[in-house]
Amino acid sequence: MKLGKTLVRTLVGLTLATSAGAAAAQDYPSRDLTFIVPYGSGGSTDPISRQYASQMEKELGRNIIVQNKPGAAGTLGTSAIVTAAPDGYTIGLGPNTTLVFAPMTNKDLVYKSPADYQPIAKLVSLPYVLVVKADAPWKTLQEFIDDAKKQPNKLRASVSGIRATNDLTMQQLNKAAGIKVRTIPFTGGGGEAMVALLGGRVEAYVGTGASTVGHEKAGSVRVLAVFQKGRYDLFPNATPVGDAGYDATLGPTYYAIAPAGIPKEALDKLTAASRKVIASAEYRKFAADKGYSVENMTPEEIRAEFERDHAMFTELLKFLEQK
Amino acid sequence: MDPIEGLLYGFGVALSFQNLAAALLGALVGTMIGVLPGLGPVAGVAMILPLSYAFEPVTGLIMMAGIYYGAMYGGSTTAILLNMPGESASVMTCIDGYQLTKKGRAGAVLALVAAGSFVGGTVSVVGVMLFAPWLAKLGILFGPAEFLALAGGGLLILSRISGGSFAAGIFPMSLGLMLSTVGQEAITAQNRFTFGYLELAQGVELVAAVVGLYGIAEILTLVESRRAAPPPVPVRLREMLPTKTEWRRSAPSFGRGTAVGFLFGLLPGPSAAMSSFASYRLEKAVSKYRDEIGHGAVEGVAGPETANNAAATSSMVPLLALGIPFGSVTALMLAAMMVHGIQPGPLLMQSNADVFWGVIASLYIGNIALLVLNIPMIGLWVSMLRVPRHIFLPIILVIAVIGSYGVGNSMVDVYGLILLGVVGYLLRKLDFQLAPMVIGLVLGPLIEKHLREGLFMSGGDLLVFVESPIALGIWILVALVLAGGALAPLLRRRGANDRSSP
Amino acid sequence: MGKRGGYLVTGAIGAALSAGYLALAARLPLGAMDQPGAGVFPVVVGVLVLLSSIAVLWEGWRMPAEDAVAMPAGVDAVRVLALLGLLVGYVLLLPWIGQLVGSFLFCLLVIRLLSRTPWPWIALQAAAIAVTAQLVFVRLLQVQMPRGILGF
Known part of the structure; x- marks a missing residue:
């Protein structure tokens, strides 16, 4: 079969080479692009991808087919992007923990470090929030932390999986504040971690603002803190963890990535188009409506951010192994 | 707004031309999708999701709801006619449904299923409307302990659901459990039994497995004979309708199925499939004709099919009243709401009354639409049996392959489809039961998840699983059912002896 | 091959499968009581497959040799x-x-x-x-x- 594949590829390569001639990289993009989303349709990453892709279509003058490739907590689709032909015609969405943290613990992954893929743009980032029930005794982040100090391993926070992003965020707080709040996994996506809080099976919940805001408005939960620096517009009264002196600001961040080694012309066109899209009023409004923050970054800046994340995760893993 | 006011307002929303069209179209497209093997409610709603962005939010949601229960109904059609369930919720329907088709009662069974789906759906909507905010609390009462009792106890009770010898049930069930552990597990993201192949990390896709085990296996069995089996005699209208006896026998099953489905729909997880398993088991336990179930009794179809449609409807409760989707389909509906900037949550009823009451009113309309659309279509479906085999089989196979691929955009699922087709074919030859294998596949991940999450929660204390009154109650019920199952034959024999002896 | 042979072969395959499965499952982390790992459930399932394979072998062993399987020829x-x-x-x-x-x-x-x-x-x-x-x-x-x- 391998022979067949090679043969077929050669044949196709020949056909393309004769028809397209030497007009390779300069004409990029000369056909439609594929944008791989490593989650199922209906995830929160779908609107982000569709917004970005539809605006990129206008910039590049080509169609972009958004393709969902869910499975294995995003690593499957991310691997599909990384292993695609490095011609600039297959790009996709990469989440920060899947890109940087997953290869540190999962040795089966085809990508091992940021050298194995090419960042294009930082699409959006959002913070997690720390939520307790409305009738809980803690009114502020500090009260929660003080109480957690008094009774180590007693307080529990529901997260969406052990070593999932929101678990890591809570562990950052454990490490920074010197407390021991147990994280309890409630997998299965559909908000079961929030149900665990509402049902009183855990004392706190770490999750996104979008999954919380409805319950907060209904008065059933209280948002103690937001895991970022600076105020969060969705919950203006929540204490920013980063400003309260704790280094715990990990949140889901989504990047556009390509396989490593795509032609320079393609990369330049993709980054230039992305810059325009992300700076556009339309994109900014989309992000603001959803409670996402947006930041235009060059591929080099993104790589530097990956380095910082990698160092942070290394420290965090050390902390987790000590426990 | 009280329910009556709300409903009137909702009908105002739902009866607008475009929403009415969306409900009808949804029910119709849903039925079609459900009929196709390999495409079930989840695939149907997922496919329609991008299209729904173009509509008003209410219209999109109404259409998705229509597709959901349409597909739930349609999935039973191939199960009954061809012994090929479209998804796990129709597996139980195969057993008696296909037997009845062989007896020439296909039309009647389809009519009973349409009626049952209507009853289950409509009674459920009334429940949803009157008690949504209150019922939503029931979902919150269920945590790991309660679910372990439900899923673990369910596994114990269901291992022998479709009869046969002890090994014929337990062996496929344990194979199903084993298959369910392949891939990346959710709690600690560890790859298991993937042999380093990343593509295996997503695990065994349930739809592909069910279509393979039943559909592909059935097709392999069909081509064993040189000629196609003679098509059933053309069905006359009178024969398509259930007899009075059939109606009378189904009525209690409709009632029980509705109750079971309604309750399961309120809970997280694959509630439609679980409710159909539970309903079949209940019919076997309490129906007057329980001894016929498994050999072509209408109760064995009417119960589970009513249950899965009731569950599809009541699963709107956690979505609408809490903003928490407990299943894949409602998760997609939630996504559709979020795209339109609707904030799901406990306040939906106040903040987006048009969405809340519009969707509820559309459920009434959709259920009627389903009945009206499908009764005339029964003749069409039954005539599928008369399509020449050499045309029909390739169509089914192509659709099964596309459907299995489409769920996760992965060829691995397609390979699994074929492999399990062969396994299903061979196991059937040896009279092993396939339903327990599907039950193992469905319940395995739930048992593991709730067992481990419960231990995380309690800090390793096993007592957590029996401390809650609900969990304890379920375990006691399970023990009673198991004891009853073991004792019933003895008691019955004694009863017979008593009567025979003067 | 009759049904009896089929059962014996199936049981043997099942037993072999469970042995391989258990060997792989043993390599997965078991975790602790308050943090059960990825290996716990597979070990339980592997034992169950083994036991049910033995049940298949047992039923096959006691089966009359003349029971046939309708395989196409x-x-x-x-x-x-x-x-x-x-x-x-x-x-x-x-x-x-x-x-x-x-x-x-x-x-x-x-x-x-x-x-x-x-x-x-x-x-x-x-x-x-x-x-x-x-x-x-x-x-x-x-x-x-x-x-x-x-x-x-």
């Missing part, structure tokens, strides 16, 4: 195997030749296998199935089938 067996072969070929080639061509070829051969229809007529039927599937699923419902080297 001769031409019938060839037909079943041919269909299976076509199916396997279809799904293996699908990623390279794409849904449209793949389904067309597959339907062509299956219809020929199951009927005596003349080739041109078969080609028409197969093309109708493949094109309809393409229009309904790929165009209308946006199932992202492998596109194949020809681009569709």
Whole structure:
């Protein structure tokens, strides 16, 4: 079969080479692009991808087919992007923990470090929030932390999986504040971690603002803190963890990535188009409506951010192994 | 707004031309999708999701709801006619449904299923409307302990659901459990039994497995004979309708199925499939004709099919009243709401009354639409049996392959489809039961998840699983059912002896 | 081979499968009581498969030797195997030749296998199935089938 594949590829390569001639990289993009989303349709990453892709279509003058490739907590689709032909015609969405943290613990992954893929743009980032029930005794982040100090391993926070992003965020707080709040996994996506809080099976919940805001408005939960620096517009009264002196600001961040080694012309066109899209009023409004923050970054800046994340995760893993 | 006011307002929303069209179209497209093997409610709603962005939010949601229960109904059609369930919720329907088709009662069974789906759906909507905010609390009462009792106890009770010898049930069930552990597990993201192949990390896709085990296996069995089996005699209208006896026998099953489905729909997880398993088991336990179930009794179809449609409807409760989707389909509906900037949550009823009451009113309309659309279509479906085999089989196979691929955009699922087709074919030859294998596949991940999450929660204390009154109650019920199952034959024999002896 | 043999072989395969499965499961982390790891459930399941395989062997052992299994024979067996072969070929080639061509070829051969229809007529039927599937699923419902080297 391998022979067949090679043969077929050669044949196709020949056909393309004769028809397209030497007009390779300069004409990029000369056909439609594929944008791989490593989650199922209906995830929160779908609107982000569709917004970005539809605006990129206008910039590049080509169609972009958004393709969902869910499975294995995003690593499957991310691997599909990384292993695609490095011609600039297959790009996709990469989440920060899947890109940087997953290869540190999962040795089966085809990508091992940021050298194995090419960042294009930082699409959006959002913070997690720390939520307790409305009738809980803690009114502020500090009260929660003080109480957690008094009774180590007693307080529990529901997260969406052990070593999932929101678990890591809570562990950052454990490490920074010197407390021991147990994280309890409630997998299965559909908000079961929030149900665990509402049902009183855990004392706190770490999750996104979008999954919380409805319950907060209904008065059933209280948002103690937001895991970022600076105020969060969705919950203006929540204490920013980063400003309260704790280094715990990990949140889901989504990047556009390509396989490593795509032609320079393609990369330049993709980054230039992305810059325009992300700076556009339309994109900014989309992000603001959803409670996402947006930041235009060059591929080099993104790589530097990956380095910082990698160092942070290394420290965090050390902390987790000590426990 | 009280329910009556709300409903009137909702009908105002739902009866607008475009929403009415969306409900009808949804029910119709849903039925079609459900009929196709390999495409079930989840695939149907997922496919329609991008299209729904173009509509008003209410219209999109109404259409998705229509597709959901349409597909739930349609999935039973191939199960009954061809012994090929479209998804796990129709597996139980195969057993008696296909037997009845062989007896020439296909039309009647389809009519009973349409009626049952209507009853289950409509009674459920009334429940949803009157008690949504209150019922939503029931979902919150269920945590790991309660679910372990439900899923673990369910596994114990269901291992022998479709009869046969002890090994014929337990062996496929344990194979199903084993298959369910392949891939990346959710709690600690560890790859298991993937042999380093990343593509295996997503695990065994349930739809592909069910279509393979039943559909592909059935097709392999069909081509064993040189000629196609003679098509059933053309069905006359009178024969398509259930007899009075059939109606009378189904009525209690409709009632029980509705109750079971309604309750399961309120809970997280694959509630439609679980409710159909539970309903079949209940019919076997309490129906007057329980001894016929498994050999072509209408109760064995009417119960589970009513249950899965009731569950599809009541699963709107956690979505609408809490903003928490407990299943894949409602998760997609939630996504559709979020795209339109609707904030799901406990306040939906106040903040987006048009969405809340519009969707509820559309459920009434959709259920009627389903009945009206499908009764005339029964003749069409039954005539599928008369399509020449050499045309029909390739169509089914192509659709099964596309459907299995489409769920996760992965060829691995397609390979699994074929492999399990062969396994299903061979196991059937040896009279092993396939339903327990599907039950193992469905319940395995739930048992593991709730067992481990419960231990995380309690800090390793096993007592957590029996401390809650609900969990304890379920375990006691399970023990009673198991004891009853073991004792019933003895008691019955004694009863017979008593009567025979003067 | 009768049903008894079938049971004995199935039980033996099941036992071997469970042994391999348990060997792999033993390598997974068991965790602690308050943090149960990924290996706990597979170990339980592996033991269950082993026990149920023994149950199959036991039932097979006690089965009368004359119980038969209705396996297809001769031409019938060839037909079943041919269909299976076509199916396997279809799904293996699908990623390279794409849904449209793949389904067309597959339907062509299956219809020929199951009927005596003349080739041109078969080609028409197969093309109708493949094109309809393409229009309904790929165009209308946006199932992202492998596109194949020809681009569709």
